[in-house]
Amino acid sequence: MSSGTTELAWFKSSYSGSEGDDCVEVAVAQQAVHVRDSKDVTRPALAVSRERWGHFVRFASEC
Secondary structure, eight states: OOGGGGGSOOEEOTTSOTTSOSOEEEEEOSSEEEEEETTOTTSOOEEEEHHHHHHHHHHHHHO
16 A cells, blocks of 8 residues: 555545444545545555456445
8 A cells, every 4th residue: 555545535435324433435546446444544544456446346236
């Protein structure tokens, strides 16, 4: 993961809890999609290729 994740435009998942807990944030960059826990943004984010992210989203939408 690059150290430049703070410059990314992060947004919360529409499936995150409405109470502010259990929040997942996502930022889409040119080469990767970054995922992090919004409760602790100092921890490293997960970065996956846009292609792999697409596979994950399609799989998750079928569940």
